[in-house]
């Protein structure tokens with residue numbers, strides 16, 4: 001399902017941090033959201049999934065107005081991987097991932113065998129099944145990140161929002177996670193909007209890119225045309241060089257003199 005939002009405006013205590021942000025993520029595409037610290041990426045993702053309530057908004061998932069619904073109905077359409085783990089109780093990893101199934105359970109029903117199967121599949125996809133019986137307060141930051149992503153996968157919403165999903169992950173797991181998510185876009189039409197900080201990882205996986213500058217969406221479109229030396233140098237306020245790797249993928253490096 002596609003994700004389209006129009007004119008999202010949001011203020012914290014009267015200070016506007018999002019200014020009429022509109023974006024369009026086609027069904028089955030991986031869209032990266034890039035911007036400097038404090039540019040409004042998390043705020044935008046929280047507006048889209050209903051944690052925050054903008055002054056004005058129109059959010060459509062496959063032409064359905066999800067800004068008019070909250071709670072379970074919204075969670076069936078949109079999942080979120082938060083920037084930091086939001087879990088403070090010592091659940092097992094499997095219990096945490098099973099929480100992703102809550103929107104699909106009626107009343108006080110407990111997860112059943114099918115829910116367990118879905119949770120295990122999510123963990124296996126991320127190479128994290130070995131963590132299932134461990135407690136979330138007794139595993140590493142990266143392991144907890146994998147569990148949090150698995151919970152969102154188990155939610156099986158057609159649109160997934162990820163807030164810096166590679167936080168805490170080692171080099172292998174960063175790319176394994178991103179490639180698995182991109183594969184879900186291709187194979188299962190998952191629609192993804194992910195805030196990311198590394199333009200080279202974005203170049204490796206994203207179909208589309210949105211650049212956010214001080215709460216304004218200043219550029220968006222297909223990754224090839226938006227990810228350019230000129231745009232990124234302006235966004236990050238530093239000189240960059242752009243090159244191509246053997247496979248044709250773009251690669252960016254800062255031009256900086258570091259003191260040794």
Ligand SMILES: Nc1ncnc2c1ncn2[C@@H]1O[C@H](COP(=O)(O)OP(=O)(O)OP(=O)(O)O)[C@@H](O)[C@H]1O
Pocket residue numbers: 012013017035036037038039040041042043044
């Ligand atoms: N709870 C809050 N109350 C007041 N201001 C906030 C709050 N949360 C964020 N802000 C401010 O809103 C702006 C956008 O913050 P946001 O967290 O959305 O940025 P971000 O792009 O996700 O940043 P980062 O890359 O550092 O995670 C910033 O100026 C930030 O200081």
